[in-house]
Amino acid sequence: MQILISNSSKEPIYEQIANQVKSSILAGELEEGAALPSIRQLAKDLHISVITTKRAYEELEKAGFIYSVVGKGSFVAEQNLEVIREKKLKVIEEQLSAVISNSREIGLSLEEMKELLDILYRE
Amino acid sequence: MEHVIDLHNVSKTYKDFSIPTMNLQVKQGYVTGLIGANGAGKSTTIKLMMNLIQPDAGDVKVFGQDYASHEKAIKERIGFVYDGNVFFEGLNLKDIKRIVGPAYKHWNDQLFYQYVEMFELPLKKPIKTFSKGMQMKASLAIALSHEAELIIMDEPTAGLDPVFRRELLDLLQDLMLDGKRTILFSTHITTDLERIADYIAFLNRGELVFNQTVHEVSETYALVKGGTDLLDRDTEKSFVHVQRAATGFEALTDNVNAVREVFGSSVMIERATLEDIMFYTKGRKSYA
Amino acid sequence: MLNLIRRDVILQKKLILVFIPFILFFTLMEVHPILTFFVASVYVPFNAYAYDEKSDVNILLNSLPYTRKEIIAARYLGALFYMAAAIGLSIIAMLLFSKDFSVVDVGMGAGAFLLFGAITFPLFYILKQGYITATLMFVIIIGALMGPFLVRVLGDHLPAIAQFFTETSETVLYSGAAIIAIVFYTVSWGFTTLIYQRKAF
Numbered sequence: 001m002q003i004l005i006s007n008s009s010k011e012p013i014y015e016q017i018a019n020q021v022k023s024s025i026l027a028g029e030l031e032e033g034a035a036l037p038s039i040r041q042l043a044k045d046l047h048i049s050v051i052t053t054k055r056a057y058e059e060l061e062k063a064g065f066i067y068s069v070v071g072k073g074s075f076v077a078e079q080n081l082e083v084i085r086e087k088k089l090k091v092i093e094e095q096l097s098a099v100i101s102n103s104r105e106i107g108l109s110l111e112e113m114k115e116l117l118d119i120l121y122r123e
Numbered sequence: 124m125e126h127v128i129d130l131h132n133v134s135k136t137y138k139d140f141s142i143p144t145m146n147l148q149v150k151q152g153y154v155t156g157l158i159g160a161n162g163a164g165k166s167t168t169i170k171l172m173m174n175l176i177q178p179d180a181g182d183v184k185v186f187g188q189d190y191a192s193h194e195k196a197i198k199e200r201i202g203f204v205y206d207g208n209v210f211f212e213g214l215n216l217k218d219i220k221r222i223v224g225p226a227y228k229h230w231n232d233q234l235f236y237q238y239v240e241m242f243e244l245p246l247k248k249p250i251k252t253f254s255k256g257m258q259m260k261a262s263l264a265i266a267l268s269h270e271a272e273l274i275i276m277d278e279p280t281a282g283l284d285p286v287f288r289r290e291l292l293d294l295l296q297d298l299m300l301d302g303k304r305t306i307l308f309s310t311h312i313t314t315d316l317e318r319i320a321d322y323i324a325f326l327n328r329g330e331l332v333f334n335q336t337v338h339e340v341s342e343t344y345a346l347v348k349g350g351t352d353l354l355d356r357d358t359e360k361s362f363v364h365v366q367r368a369a370t371g372f373e374a375l376t377d378n379v380n381a382v383r384e385v386f387g388s389s390v391m392i393e394r395a396t397l398e399d400i401m402f403y404t405k406g407r408k409s410y411a
Numbered sequence: 412m413l414n415l416i417r418r419d420v421i422l423q424k425k426l427i428l429v430f431i432p433f434i435l436f437f438t439l440m441e442v443h444p445i446l447t448f449f450v451a452s453v454y455v456p457f458n459a460y461a462y463d464e465k466s467d468v469n470i471l472l473n474s475l476p477y478t479r480k481e482i483i484a485a486r487y488l489g490a491l492f493y494m495a496a497a498i499g500l501s502i503i504a505m506l507l508f509s510k511d512f513s514v515v516d517v518g519m520g521a522g523a524f525l526l527f528g529a530i531t532f533p534l535f536y537i538l539k540q541g542y543i544t545a546t547l548m549f550v551i552i553i554g555a556l557m558g559p560f561l562v563r564v565l566g567d568h569l570p571a572i573a574q575f576f577t578e579t580s581e582t583v584l585y586s587g588a589a590i591i592a593i594v595f596y597t598v599s600w601g602f603t604t605l606i607y608q609r610k611a612f
Contacts, residue, residue, distance in 0.1 A: 012338070040300045040301075043296065043299070044293075047292060047293075047296070049154060049318065049320055049321045050152075050154070051336050051337060052321075052337065052338070173473070175474070176612065177611070194476075194478050198474065198476040198477075199476040201474070205470065205474075207467070208467075209470045209471040209474070211462065211468065214421070218421050222418045225414040225417075226414055226477065227476060228476075
């Protein structure tokens with residue numbers, strides 16, 4: 001698992017960690033049930049305080065991305081991935097509906113819209 | 124046992140300095156940084172924790188036990204590193220080891236020599252020929268060679284070069300891996316070790332201003348910058364201390380949310396470093 | 412505790428090498444055996460204090476798993492141990508060079524050391540670091556000047572005491588002196604422990 005921390009970022013370090021782990025999970029790099037490094041090991045590897053990695057894992061746990069077993073460590077949560085995907089899909093649907101209604105207002109055709117999407121997606 | 128060290132209503136008065144009442148708990152399994160300007164009471168606090176001085180009133184408990192009846196058992200489990208050399212300066216490291224080692228039940232010679240090698244310390248040269256950094260390394264080697272669960276360090280980074288300071292960080296983090304150890308260190312250099320501290324206990328003029336996780340500190344304290352026209356008696360209430368200049372003001376707040384409410388986006392809000400907090404708090408006298 | 416006593420040997424390794432010629436010198440110069448026994452006994456314990464004065468040894472010792480009681484006990488018991496060793500060495504030296512001495516001399520030397528220790532040991536913990544050696548020299552000089560004078564005054568003005576000494580049998584006298592020295596030493600030990608327990612480092 002790769003985590004890069006920026007000291008000059010405005011984003012707190014625990015958020016940086018949580019977000020990067022999240023991305024890895026969503027991108028499928030971290031599979032269901034995969035073990036995460038221990039809080040203390042991760043703190044040592046990143047040269048940061050234990051409480052910071054602890055906070056990052058707590059945030060991830062709250063959001064349902066990972067779960068912890070006392071004495072065993074933290075693992076990537078299973079069933080929630082589907083839910084997250086669905087949630088994201090729902091957000092995308094809503095955003096697309098907004099795009100469609102905006103397009104209709106200025107009379108943009110479906111073809112033109114697809115073309116625009118094509119260009120943006122490839123960027 | 125959640126608190127390795129527990130100072131309960133501790134007070135100590137000297138002619139020119141006093142700790143009115145202090146309540147300070149050090150959490151097990153974490154690194155606590157004791158910060159404060161020179162003369163804030165860091166060394167006195169550490170001496171109270173080590174039973175080198177006794178409080179005028181209040182209780183000092185270490186590992187849940189008090190010194191009156193468990194002094195030896197407590198000190199068996201503490202590794203200490205002091206600012207300055209407390210070892211016999213004419214002796215070499217090997218002789219010092221021969222004096223200090225047998226004091227501990229769990230002294231580990233092999234471990235000691237491992238650290239000596241790692242720190243590149245000479246065994247046969249008198250301690251007084253050591254540089255400040257080497258003396259600190261020697262103290263550390265001794266402190267780490269008897270399976271101490273609590274490591275207390277008074278100003279360990281003073282006099283160390285940046286390279287060893289980093290190495291020290293690594294080493295301390297290694298020690299923290301199993302989660303059983305607790306580290307407490309005092310420092311007035313907040314940059315390096317700030318990074319590995321979980322809790323920050325801040326002393327100012329003998330009083331504990333706060334003892335919080337690094338996150339709580341960064342979520343309550345902030346530096347605020349803005350035009351001086353924004354300041355009046357009311358708005359200033361949300362600041363610990365304000366510095367004015369012709370170009371604007373810079374202030375420390377211990378209540379970021381209140382500042383956001385009062386000033387909205389008319390001011391610039393930045394993360395306050397521990398140094399900022401120390402600097403601005405020094406101007407203030409009491410924390411009722 | 413034994414380790415605390417042993418530390419003096421480690422600390423004074425080199426000085427102990429000087430110790431042997433030192434005893435030989437006293438023996439060969441035909442210094443009175445009582446004085447030889449006394450000075451030999453003083454050697455290690457007082458060097459130990461001189462060493463301690465130079466460093467923050469109290470901070471070190473009190474950070475190690477020792478109680479304050481033990482630290483003081485090690486001082487007082489250690490002094491007895493080193494006294495015995497020093498007197499033993501002196502006796503060997505005197506026997507080797509066939510110098511005369513009596514058992515009474517040994518007792519008097521040891522007694523004098525106990526009394527001297529009883530008075531000076533507490534001073535090491537009462538006085539501030541840095542003033543100890545100076546004060547000690549002062550005490551010794553005063554003692555050397557006043558001692559004979561006091562004895563003369565006692566002899567002149569208190570014939571009753573003189574009479575008591577001449578009338579009492581030697582055994583009673585010596586054992587009485589021994590008991591007094593031991594009592595003094597023990598009281599001093601207790602007193603020093605009390606002081607030390609209240610000290611701040």
